[in-house]
Amino acid sequence: MAFDIFLLEVILSGLMTGVMYALVALGFVLIFKASGIFNFAQGVMALFAALALYDFLAEDGWFFAVFGFTLPVWLAIPATIVVMIVLAWVIERTVLRFLVKQNEIILFMATIGLAFVLEGLGDLLFGSDVKPLDIGIPQGASDWLLDSFNLYIEQLEIFAAGTAAVLVAILAIFFQRTRIGRALRAVADDHQAALSVGVSLDKIWVIVWSVSGIVALVAGIMWGSKSGVQFSLSLIALKALPVLILGGFTSVPGAIVGGLIIGVGEKLAEVYIGPIVGGAIENWFAYMLALVFLLFRPQGLFGERIIERV
Amino acid sequence: MFYRESGQLKSSYVADQAMFPIAQDRWFVFGVLALAFLVAPFFINEYWANAILLPFLVYALAALGLNILTGYCGQVSLGTGAFMAVGAYASFKLVGFFPEVNFLIVLALSGVVTAAVGMIFGLPSLRIKGFYLAVATLAAQFFLIWVFNKVGWFYDYNLTGMITVRPIDFFGVRITGPEATPAAKYLFTLTVVCILALSAKNIVRGRIGREWMAIRDMDIAAELIGIRPLRAKLSAFAVSSFYIGVAGALYFSIYLGAVEPVEAFDINQSFYVLFIIIIGGLGSVLGVFLGSAFIVLIPILLKNIMVGGMGFDSGMAGHVEILLMGMLIIFFLIVEPHGLARLWQIAKEKLRLWPFPH
Numbered sequence: 001m002a003f004d005i006f007l008l009e010v011i012l013s014g015l016m017t018g019v020m021y022a023l024v025a026l027g028f029v030l031i032f033k034a035s036g037i038f039n040f041a042q043g044v045m046a047l048f049a050a051l052a053l054y055d056f057l058a059e060d061g062w063f064f065a066v067f068g069f070t071l072p073v074w075l076a077i078p079a080t081i082v083v084m085i086v087l088a089w090v091i092e093r094t095v096l097r098f099l100v101k102q103n104e105i106i107l108f109m110a111t112i113g114l115a116f117v118l119e120g121l122g123d124l125l126f127g128s129d130v131k132p133l134d135i136g137i138p139q140g141a142s143d144w145l146l147d148s149f150n151l152y153i154e155q156l157e158i159f160a161a162g163t164a165a166v167l168v169a170i171l172a173i174f175f176q177r178t179r180i181g182r183a184l185r186a187v188a189d190d191h192q193a194a195l196s197v198g199v200s201l202d203k204i205w206v207i208v209w210s211v212s213g214i215v216a217l218v219a220g221i222m223w224g225s226k227s228g229v230q231f232s233l234s235l236i237a238l239k240a241l242p243v244l245i246l247g248g249f250t251s252v253p254g255a256i257v258g259g260l261i262i263g264v265g266e267k268l269a270e271v272y273i274g275p276i277v278g279g280a281i282e283n284w285f286a287y288m289l290a291l292v293f294l295l296f297r298p299q300g301l302f303g304e305r306i307i308e309r310v
Numbered sequence: 311m312f313y314r315e316s317g318q319l320k321s322s323y324v325a326d327q328a329m330f331p332i333a334q335d336r337w338f339v340f341g342v343l344a345l346a347f348l349v350a351p352f353f354i355n356e357y358w359a360n361a362i363l364l365p366f367l368v369y370a371l372a373a374l375g376l377n378i379l380t381g382y383c384g385q386v387s388l389g390t391g392a393f394m395a396v397g398a399y400a401s402f403k404l405v406g407f408f409p410e411v412n413f414l415i416v417l418a419l420s421g422v423v424t425a426a427v428g429m430i431f432g433l434p435s436l437r438i439k440g441f442y443l444a445v446a447t448l449a450a451q452f453f454l455i456w457v458f459n460k461v462g463w464f465y466d467y468n469l470t471g472m473i474t475v476r477p478i479d480f481f482g483v484r485i486t487g488p489e490a491t492p493a494a495k496y497l498f499t500l501t502v503v504c505i506l507a508l509s510a511k512n513i514v515r516g517r518i519g520r521e522w523m524a525i526r527d528m529d530i531a532a533e534l535i536g537i538r539p540l541r542a543k544l545s546a547f548a549v550s551s552f553y554i555g556v557a558g559a560l561y562f563s564i565y566l567g568a569v570e571p572v573e574a575f576d577i578n579q580s581f582y583v584l585f586i587i588i589i590g591g592l593g594s595v596l597g598v599f600l601g602s603a604f605i606v607l608i609p610i611l612l613k614n615i616m617v618g619g620m621g622f623d624s625g626m627a628g629h630v631e632i633l634l635m636g637m638l639i640i641f642f643l644i645v646e647p648h649g650l651a652r653l654w655q656i657a658k659e660k661l662r663l664w665p666f667p668h
Binding site: 038102104112118128238244277294 | 452577581637
């Protein structure tokens, strides 16, 4: 039954990669839902968050140079969250505020500009070399699974899956049960109606960008622990796009399910189709899958049905 | 005082539909063309051709193609880089097969090949819209680049995986490779760009261009008044890809000379061209030239100021350049979301009244 074990391993590792994609896609969905902005800078935000976190932890960072000590992990993460909130506030103040009511493609281009700014800023502040990020997440294969089921799975990936589940649960409670969550959903539903019943749009935007900044931080930590903090981190944003298509731009469960489907599909394709056509099909397979899928269901798996009126 | 249309009466429909109805505009355009064709070739040198004029013209042409699709027909595409690659590889293979054929014909055929590929990837536009379509065009971007990288036939099984332009003569004058003079490269590119820009201006004023704009403004309403979305959207994809393909062929054959698909046509190319049309102005032929000039000149200017003027080292300057570029883009979108073409129009309005306030 060696073959089945192998298949299972491929599927499981695909699922785990899918969780990572889903984490990035989640940030996109949050911002798209609340403001209709397709935030291209999400990947760079993950990079920026990971860089900032590294800076608090490492001895070659600014923080050490200025204060002479480094923060322990349990302090560094809140500190990075504060950085992301400040970033969200600055973005709202300097960019979004002036672009309300603009065409969505203009907003999209603005976020590409934002991605450039963050990339340049990150490089300037923290340098562009690869940085190892270690915050004590267990590494290596899980011994228990290896011994009892002969399965090879990275502990880090199991940890990431657990974190993602917790994160989604927290977000769900936040959206459904809290006052701010209700306001967020109101804004997502209809900007003008929300404004007229007294929801402050500026505040909501800052909050939603902060939340997706925190999601970006989680994604940044996971990817950073896996392969080091480096520029290619911002490119996973591109991988999150087919996930979004598959799941629908406005659906949180969609981002998760889409991420899992893309992760598994990609791994299976790489293992079983890849060798036939010459390999490295991971780059485009997800897009093709999403494209074919779109032809049958244009709004994605869980997206809201598109109703068109003249 | 000088820029007024009063007294310029039109006595025929032909005059009424002229491309530049105001005499001053006409003279201005003729003046610029004369400068570009008759004066610039005598002063051009290697640096000016390779760093400024050739990229300016090539990107303007690619942006013109994308503007037809995005600015006039409202379909956002992020696959421009890949379509440029299709044009480049088509011209490479065609010159290999038919070395004797006139290069203009090769360019046109490369455009036709790209148009065919563009129509295939345009098919999803019939069902999906907006950002869903934009992401779908990314499939074209990654898939095509992968194909050019993997399938040996496209690069003649060259060990480096690169394609290098063959020496091409155009009516006895060498226009590609290191032996070609900058003036020859420049004049050939300029001619192609001018012809295509003139055609584009006329296409978008005609029936098909109006169909595109109707689809852009509201596709369901357009369908109700009898415009066939299938024909309008696919024709927009075809014409747009034709332009981008020709731009890609020029980019490879004349501007760069040798390309490697992963670097030369990556997704940043697509964004680059998209920036040009946003900064220049969506739905404007003039805009693509203004936007292209902006995008080509600003990095050079920034680099000169920072490395030459302030003594930054070039790595640092690279980071600052990205940062400033992003800021400029955001700044432009905030100040004038309709682009440089709109600023130009405002300036003309002001000029009509000048020096009087009303």
